[in-house]
Amino acid sequence: MSxxxxxxxxxxxxxxxxxxxxxxxxxxIAFPLIFTxxxxxxFSGNEEVTYSLGIALDSSTSTNKLLVERFKSIPSFKVxxxxxxxxxxxxxxxxxxxxxxxxxxxxxxxxxxxxxxxxLYYSQSEQETNRALISAIKEIxxxxxxxxxxxxxxxxxxxxxxxxxxxxxxDYVMPGILSMALMQLGLFGVFQFMSLRENKVLxxxxxxxxxxxxxxxxxxxxxxxxxxxxxxxxxxxxxxxxDVNIIGNMLVLIGLVVLGAVTFVSMGYMLASxxxxxxxxxxxxxxxxxxxxxLSGIFFPVEFMPSYIQPIVKAIPLTYLGDALRQVMVxxxxxxxxxxxxxxxxxxxxxxxxxxxxxxKWE
Amino acid sequence: xxxxxxVENLKKYYGEVKAVDGVSFTVTEGSIFGMLxxxxxxxxxxxxxxxxxxxxxxxxxxxxxxDTQREIAEIKKRIxxxxxxxxxxxxxxxxxxxxLFASFYSNPLTVREAAAQVGLxxxxxxxxxxxxxxxxxxxxxxxxxxxxxxxVFLDExxxxxxxxxxxxxxxxxxxxxxxxxxxxxxxxxxxxxETLCDDLVIIDHGKIIARGSxxxxxxSNFPHKAIEFTDPGLNEEEREALGKVNxxxxxxxxxxxxxxxxxxxxxxxxxxxxxxxxxxxxxxMQDLNVRSATLDDVFLKLTGRGIENE
Numbered sequence: 001m002s003x004x005x006x007x008x009x010x011x012x013x014x015x016x017x018x019x020x021x022x023x024x025x026x027x028x029i030a031f032p033l034i035f036t037x038x039x040x041x042x043f044s045g046n047e048e049v050t051y052s053l054g055i056a057l058d059s060s061t062s063t064n065k066l067l068v069e070r071f072k073s074i075p076s077f078k079v080x081x082x083x084x085x086x087x088x089x090x091x092x093x094x095x096x097x098x099x100x101x102x103x104x105x106x107x108x109x110x111x112x113x114x115x116x117x118x119x120l121y122y123s124q125s126e127q128e129t130n131r132a133l134i135s136a137i138k139e140i141x142x143x144x145x146x147x148x149x150x151x152x153x154x155x156x157x158x159x160x161x162x163x164x165x166x167x168x169x170x171d172y173v174m175p176g177i178l179s180m181a182l183m184q185l186g187l188f189g190v191f192q193f194m195s196l197r198e199n200k201v202l203x204x205x206x207x208x209x210x211x212x213x214x215x216x217x218x219x220x221x222x223x224x225x226x227x228x229x230x231x232x233x234x235x236x237x238x239x240x241x242x243d244v245n246i247i248g249n250m251l252v253l254i255g256l257v258v259l260g261a262v263t264f265v266s267m268g269y270m271l272a273s274x275x276x277x278x279x280x281x282x283x284x285x286x287x288x289x290x291x292x293x294x295l296s297g298i299f300f301p302v303e304f305m306p307s308y309i310q311p312i313v314k315a316i317p318l319t320y321l322g323d324a325l326r327q328v329m330v331x332x333x334x335x336x337x338x339x340x341x342x343x344x345x346x347x348x349x350x351x352x353x354x355x356x357x358x359x360x361k362w363e
Numbered sequence: 364x365x366x367x368x369x370v371e372n373l374k375k376y377y378g379e380v381k382a383v384d385g386v387s388f389t390v391t392e393g394s395i396f397g398m399l400x401x402x403x404x405x406x407x408x409x410x411x412x413x414x415x416x417x418x419x420x421x422x423x424x425x426x427x428x429x430d431t432q433r434e435i436a437e438i439k440k441r442i443x444x445x446x447x448x449x450x451x452x453x454x455x456x457x458x459x460x461x462x463l464f465a466s467f468y469s470n471p472l473t474v475r476e477a478a479a480q481v482g483l484x485x486x487x488x489x490x491x492x493x494x495x496x497x498x499x500x501x502x503x504x505x506x507x508x509x510x511x512x513x514x515v516f517l518d519e520x521x522x523x524x525x526x527x528x529x530x531x532x533x534x535x536x537x538x539x540x541x542x543x544x545x546x547x548x549x550x551x552x553x554x555x556x557e558t559l560c561d562d563l564v565i566i567d568h569g570k571i572i573a574r575g576s577x578x579x580x581x582x583s584n585f586p587h588k589a590i591e592f593t594d595p596g597l598n599e600e601e602r603e604a605l606g607k608v609n610x611x612x613x614x615x616x617x618x619x620x621x622x623x624x625x626x627x628x629x630x631x632x633x634x635x636x637x638x639x640x641x642x643x644x645x646x647x648m649q650d651l652n653v654r655s656a657t658l659d660d661v662f663l664k665l666t667g668r669g670i671e672n673e
Contacts, residue, residue: 010463201452204449209440
């Protein structure tokens with residue numbers, strides 16, 4: 001039979017074997033999607049942040065009412081009023097960010113030269129936020145003051161947002177999820193091969209005229225197709241459900257996905273060549289993939305990690321796949337140049353292929 | 364006639380263990396050739412070396428005139444192989460598996476034909492996972508047959524099959540021969556070797572200890588009949604005396620089954636003197652049975668132990 005026909009049959013057999021195996025379907029397809037949804041929901045929250053502000057009024061003069069009105073009109077504040085004791089208790093319980101204690105003020109007092117003291121209480125826990133809030137509140141008070149006294153402001157600030165791309169946390173994470181999916185495809189995908197080897201299915205094939213190259217080609221092509229399906233699903237969900245703006249050139253993206261998939265597939269075969277048993281192979285793969293997932297910076301930047309970890313960060317291929325996908329997919333500022341990413345990934349591809357061939361075990 | 368398989372002084376050592384230790388034989392084209400021996404005798408190692416799964420330590424093996432070390436790719440296209448402990452893609456159906464294997468060969472049988480030969484027509488749509496051990500075994504045999512090759516290698520083809528399935532498979536193997544296909548099989552079943560094989564080698568501890576057709580093997584070792592009876596409890600001295608008097612063709616004491624087997628050409632005189640022998644000693648003869656010698660007897664004689672007792 002022609003080689004093409006053998007390839008096709010072998011490919012279909014592998015594909016059916018894959019599709020009928022629930023656990024591989026889960027790890028290759030469902031798991032990355034679940035990740036996308038969870039991270040998407042956690043990180044893409046664009047709602048306005050509000051701060052709860054308690055105002056305790058000693059009396060309700062018109063000036064006091066005006067103060068409350070003005071604070072209520074600011075969307076960042078959720079204003080509640082109550083007695084001093086009530087509001088301070090709420091502050092202690094963590095239900096208020098800031099409490100203002102406003103004494104009896106009336107317009108007549110304001111017009112007099114004597115200023116009235118307003119006590120501002122805040123908790124010491126969130127100092128950064130509170131410092132910003134307090135200066136904002138001071139600003140609001142001077143606004144109200146000018147309104148009451150009728151003074152014209154000397155400066156007027158007008159904020160004009162420039163047309164720049166706004167990058168959220170999810171923009172960082174989404175290429176990371178794709179990198180993780182490609183890594184798992186290569187490293188977990190080899191479990192199928194290891195189990196065929198352990199169960200002597202490969203032995204049964206070895207006595208037929210099936211060329212071994214054809215067997216591998218069929219496995220690798222299947223993985224590439226799964227990689228493209230993963231990419232498609234993650235990109236579609238990211239851009240439609242979570243509004244990630246995919247700016248990259250699709251051809252470059254596909255090229256990177258293929259390079260990443262092939263690199264991790266050959267890493268998988270390399271790990272398979274170090275061990276005979278399925279159990280040993282599983283352990284080895286887990287030992288490699290778990291640290292790689294957290295040290296590669298695909299989900300959070302790792303610059304802050306201790307310096308003795310940095311050489312590992314710089315060595316693992318997932319770092320470069322994540323970096324490359326971040327800059328190509330969403331235009332995230334890159335850590336390395338795209339060329340560097342491609343060189344390092346290709347280096348890993350060559351090394352793992354050579355090692356896999358050298359230590360290869362058919363049974 | 365040309366030799367389908369030729370093996371010359373084949374050796375396969377694993378360190379100190381001599382799995383195959385200088386084996387030579389030829390398989391005539393179109394014959395059913397059997398390699399008979401107990402488990403661990405070196406049958407599987409021999410067959411796996413011939414089909415290129417294992418490298419030999421030394422010696423030559425050729426299949427269809429081609430060297431198994433250098434021309435194995437070409438050989439594989441022209442043979443079909445069933446390995447011991449067959450294992451297949453667990454989630455493919457029987458039909459998909461046959462279809463896959465058929466694609467490897469240039470002139471395969473159809474899936475239906477191959478399935479029909481081993482009685483698996485009704486099982487084609489089942490996944491390998493859900494097949495019984497016997498069905499899986501038969502499928503493995505049909506994967507060897509689907510190659511439609513010139514030689515079919517079957518390593519213990521009927522192990523684990525029920526008696527009916529065994530008989531059906533013997534029928535199938537006999538039909539292969541009528542299609543001028545050569546069959547090379549290993550077995551540890553004496554009856555299988557005796558019924559199926561044109562030619563046999565008996566292998567033990569990696570060495571061939573006898574060869575010939577089943578009838579030749581029996582005749583050359585036993586021109587005698589086998590006379591069996593239950594051991595009435597003879598002591599050493601009595602056993603020796605019994606052997607001298609009554610067993611021109613040899614005597615065997617099968618301790619496990621508490622049986623004594625005498626081999627002698629003259630059945631009547633042997634039984635008469637046996638009666639005398641036992642009654643003189645006040646013993647009874649029980650379960651007396653006279654039969655022709657079988658391969659079991661040959662094996663017993665050559666190795667001093669039963670093949671199934673391994």
